[in-house]
Amino acid sequence: MGVRYNAEKKKIGNYYSTPIFSFRCKCHLCSGWFEIQTDPKNTRYVVVSGARQKDEDWNPEENGGFAVHDTDGKAESIDPLAALEKTTDAQNHHKNVQVPRLESLMDLSEQCNADPYSLSLKLRRQFRQDKKVRLEKEKEDGKVRDRYALPTTLKLAEDDEKALEEAKDQWTKARQKKLLLESKQRKLPTMTSITSLSGSRGVASTSAAPGLTGLRARILSNTAKQSARQKIADGR
Template sequence: MQGFNKYYPPDFFDNIDKHGSLNSYRGKHALGDRARKLDQGILITRFELPFNIWCGTCNNHIGMGVRYNAEKKKIGNYYSTPIFSFRCKCHLCDGWFEIQTDPKNTRYVVVSGARKKEEDWNPEENGGFAVHDTDAHATPADPLASLEKTTDTQKGLVQVQDRLEELRETSDAYNADPFTLSSRVRKQFRAEKKVEKAKNQADDKIKDRYALPETLKLVADNPETIEMAKEEWARGRREMELRESQKRRALAVEVTALPPAVGPIRHQKRTASSNPVSSLKERILANTARQSNPFSR
């Protein structure tokens, strides 16, 4: 592993059958520095703390999940399962602590150098059953306690059996006629699909009418939004009419303030009104209304 991008001597390829690999040629192990204590039966591995502990040397708290380069070593067997020991150095001081596996109880045990924070959850105190009952076949010291435990176990089994019966009956009811249930679901799905399709078509028509973007999502109609839209439209209409009336009044004041015409006006078409100021005023008002009101064009 440490031979890549290195110099290859000429005799390496001549005696490649003798060496076999770059590691054996250079006297290195395939695991590199992790195997520096392999002659002692120790392999350097990455170990993660399975629980919270307090260091025995500096008395600092070390949280669960902190990782160390641990010295892994096999120290025994539980039947055919090996027992491993992980020796780690505290990152807050120079102290060492050791944690071993416990295959009998399927857990880890702090052997030395630290102490474990006890956070065990007892299932029996919360309505459950013991997960690892290693003393199940031992004779209890108190016969009454054994009787109570047996009674509680039987009650729990009865409750579990009742629940299983309910689940079985529900499953049989749902699976008795799958064709009818499937037809009912498909019918409901078709009805919802038709309603959704009609709504999408109506939304597309509105978008095409007002040149709205296709990605715009329209909100469903409801009485509150309709009333709000009507009020907004009426308010905008009133404001527009008020602005138009203000413009007309301003134009009327300006036309009234014009000086009277001097001399006869030739090449002018006679109108029903004999006053030229009134005819000019009417023409200006008509043109202004036609220009500002799009519905009169």
């Protein structure tokens, strides 16, 4: 790293329109003064007094770089046939590719700029239609936000036919499931009451069984007595 000095700067001349400056500094080691001037002609600095210029050549190989070689060298001989072939290929490419492309671009430019008024009118009409649709959508979105107390910065999703169909299918399936569950819940108390009623009837029949047996015995005895009396009456 170098050393920074506080210098006395002054203008001492011009090289054409470029000023020449002089810098007078004090050495930080020996307290001596040295002066440096700019050289715009050779684009360098010149040590005038009090010091000597030190020239150091930078070797790229010693600093991990690559050596600089002569890139000019001897010019290779040009093959006239190869040069002619390149020229012919360039001409064919220009004729078969570049020219048709430029012509198509020119035709397109003429179509777009032939009638600026009609194009501007069409563009403005399209802008008005898009603006009308956008304002209507913003109005509908505002109503939805006000209805559900949503923040004004919330952006609502665009209407999608596929999403609407999926939502309808999900709603239909959920409603059918709910109705089925409600019907099952309605049937459950009825079955319980029927079961309890049948159980009570069984208990009543069991308790009434001895009375029915006595009644049957009395009816049979009365029938036997009547048949015996009928036989006696027939024998007389």
